Amino acid sequence: MGRLRRKKTQLVVLALLALILIPLGCLTYLTLHSDDSLVVNNNVMGFNKREAKLAERVREMEEQNQLLRHQLSLSQNQLVGLHSSLLSSEPNDTDPRLDCSGQVIPKCEIIQVAIVCAGYNSTRDVVTLIKSILFYRKNPLHFHFISDDSAEHILTTVFKTWNMPAVNVSFYPASDLKPEVVWIPNKHYSGVYGLMKLTLPNCLPTSLQKVLVLDTDITFASDIAELWGIFNKFRGKQAIGLVENQSDWYLGKIWKHHNPWPALGRGFNTGVILLDLDKLRRLNWVQIWRLIAERELMSMLTTVLADQDIFNAVLKQHPYLLHRLPCQWNVQLSDNTRSEQCYRHMADLKVIHWNSPRKLKVKNKHIEYFRNLYLTFLEYDGNLLRRELFGCETVGNVTTQPQTGKGSEEDEEEDECYEFRREPSLVHRTHLYYLDYSYKPTEDDVTLVAQLSMDRLQMLEMLCEHWSGPVSVALYMSDAEAHQFLQYALDSPVLMARHNVGYHVVYKDGQFYPVNYLRNIALGQVNTPYVFLSDIDFLPMPGLYDYLRRVVAMTDIEKKALIVPAFETQRYRFTVPSSKAELISMLDLGTVFTFRYHVWIKGHAPTNFAKWRTTTTPYKVNWEQDFEPYVVVRKDVLGYDERFVGFGWNKVSHIMELDAQGYEFIVLPNGFIIHTPHAPSLDIAKFRSNPLYRQCLKGLKEDFQKDLSRKYGIRALKYLSVD
Incomplete structure (x- = not known):
């Protein structure tokens, strides 16, 4: 130890001498040659001989200065290294204001990230968080999600369709972890899920040595590899990296008689955690936190800040586990924090944490900057984040882009329809259940299936006012439009009153509207036995939902498609007729017409509207060329052919294949749209x-048509003659 201290002293002396000698040498040199350096010539673009000589000598001196600075830098680095080694046994050896950007990790090292995510709404926050990570990242990533069934279903689809290179995902059922923490009373709004970070050392694979643990309400403003690099600063038994709490919560000064859980000083926030899993397992982490939690709960009765209370209680008794992170890695934005003291410049920011139920409405003098940063990633086009990582071997992807059977480049150049044909091969990023969804279907339930783009958004409210049953709707939007839709929905009393509408966002990509992909997405999320395949610009007659439920309850619709006759109005201000009799009266008056009677008669002519006017019982009709009715079928009906994009034949092809499969088409006598x-x-x-x-x-x-004939044989030959 004495030799180390002497070496440390020598390095300090060397550093001080260098700091003194460099400016002194420069000053002496300039003083001796000031008469040469101040000569001014009328020819300002050239040098005389004395000036050229002086310039050469100044360059030599600058080179010597640079060499001394380099030696000084090396000495300082050695000094810092020695200082760290001398204090490695002390727990809190990192200045919270230090910038850790100097931490370098191998280019292709996989960064492991764990996130607890449960429920439909939290998945939106996760996507925004991941966008901010991907924007800056230069390393492969592996996300570990502790999730419930709904979040796993949504996030699996998100990552599969996002198709991000060098990104892997693993899921761990939250239901398996509930018994380990459900015994802890918790007042935090996160509920039992807010306690599950305590279980990570045991639930994550034993092969995983360390992990970054992130809350869903944070936004990165730097490369996550810098945070990962801080693991290299852990010394001794340090196993938990945390940023100090930026509020007075654990000081007990929030309100009178405030009695927080025990903590070291101001305590530490668990929105960003570095966990050395190996060390925690060797120390028997489970036993440590459980014993302390049980003891504290005898007097505290409940946790208020979920896992954060227990982490702080553990560190209070075992401070050697703690490694203090620089506060820029968890800039905490809530009304009671002093986060402004954590940064001097915006360039200092690393991670922004919206750790308040009020989220973007918290008080901070720079709140507009933080809000704009968050909105930037919220509305950022995720397609731009599908970039490759150069220089790394393949480390695995969630999914791979499907092969499209493309020919040579020469063939593609000669194919005038190449862009049209390649469109269905695009993998559209898809976020299922963008809003909260809660519905348990009945035995004979029917879900209305539809799709729309942003310009049809206002029709959602009209649909919900006319159809009380469950709805599954796919929305084709950009990232920015999805945020606009969210605000629209949250401000709509009609939409917010409904919890049986599944909204599935498909993000824009390509040149054509992927109408049949959208229909398949909506169809695939139905949880009722039957579906009504409709479009967003059709309004159901009053009571149509109840009518269809009665029909399917009394009818065996195996291999049957029940047709709901379609009509149209050309009036923007219009009241839907309440009955068939009222509709027929409006048909006679010319305020309502059979659908597309003036531009596309063939689409609905087989419905036989003349017979429908007078019938009181269902009747069978035959398939005809270009027939495209709106039908009620079983949920397990075949999907739409996704080769058809944009306008034309997207429904026609579906009805044609139903006919090829032997479906009967039955017109319902008392329903309409x-x-x-x-x-x-x-x-x-x-x-x-x-x-x-x-x-x-x-x-x-x-x-x-050729594919149908190959697939269904003789009974599909009739389709080959269709123009």
Whole structure:
């Protein structure tokens, strides 16, 4: 130890001498040659001989200065290393204001991240968090999610469709961990899930040596590898890296008679945690935290800040476990924090933590900056984050882009319909259940299935006012539009009153509207036995939901498609007729028409509206060319052909294949839907104005018809003659 201290003293002396000698040498040199350096020539663009000589000598002196600075830097680094080694046995050896950006980890080292995520709404926060991580990251990532069934279902689809290179995901059922923490009374809004971070050393694989633990309400403003690199600073038994709490909570000064859990000083916030899992396992972490929690609960009765109270109680008794993180790695934004003291410049920020139930509405003098940073990632196009990591071997992906059977580049250049044909091969990022969903279906329940884009958003409220049953709807939106939809929905009393509507966001990509992919997404999330395949611009007659439930309860619809007749109005201000008799009266007056009677008669002509006007019983109709009715079928009906994008033949192809499978088409006598007017979509405009679009669609139809004949044999030969 004495030799180390002498070495330390020598290095300090060397550093001081260098600091003194460098400026002194420069000053002496400039003083001796000041007469040369101040000569001014009328020719300001050139040098005389004395000036050139002086310039050369100044360059030599600068090179010597640079060499001395380099030696000084090496000496300082050695000094810091010695200082760290001398204090390695002390727990709190890191200045909370130090910048750790100098920590370097191997380029291709996998960074392990654990997140507890439960419920539908929390998955939105997770996606925004992951966007901020991906924006800065330069390393492979492996996410470990402690999740309930709903969050796992949503996040599995998110990662699968996002298709991010060098990103892996693992899930651990929260239900398996509940018994370990459910005995702890907890007043925090996170409930039992807020305690599950305590179980990570045991529930994560034993092969995992260390992990970053993150709350869902944080935003990264730097490369996560810098945070991962702080593990290299852990000394001795240090196993838990935390940032000091930036409020007075654990000082007991929030309100009168405030009695917080025990903590070291101000305590520590658990929104960002570095866990050395190996050390914690060797120390028998489970026994440590359980014994302390049981003892403290005898007097505290309940936790208020969930896992954070227990972590702080453990560190109070075992301070050697703690490694203090620089506070920039958890800038805590809540009304009672002093986070402004944590940073001087915005460049100092590393992680922003919205650790308040009020989230973006907290008080902070820089709140607009933080809010804009968060909104930037919230609305950022996630497609731009699918970039490769260069220079690393393949470390595994959640999924791989499907092969599209493309030909040579020369073939692609000659194929005028190449863009049209390649569109279905795109993997659209998909976020299921974007809003909270809670519905238990009945035995004969029917879900309305639809899809829409942002320009049809106002029709959601109208649909919900006319259909009281469950709805599964796919929304095609950009990241920014999805946020606008969220605000729209939260501000809508009609939509917020409904918990049986599943909203599934499909993010925009490509040039065409993926109409059948959207329908399949919505269809795939139905949890009722039957579905009503409709469109967002149709309003159901009053009581249609109850009527359809009665029909399916009394009818065996195996291999049957029940047709709900479609009508239309050209009036924007319109009241849906309450009965069939009222509808027929409006048909006679000319305020309502059979759907597309003036532009696309073939689409619904087989419904036989003349017979429907007078019948009181269901009747069978035959499939005809271009037939595309709206039908009620069993949930397990085949999906739509996703080759059809944009406008044209997307429903026609589906009904054609149902006919090929032997479905019967039965028209319901007492139900109907009304199409409401709206501006034409962009894809309709393309179809009408672009001959190449129509030509490509014709080629796709021919391919589909040939596929049907190969798939269904003789009974599908009739489709080959369809133009």
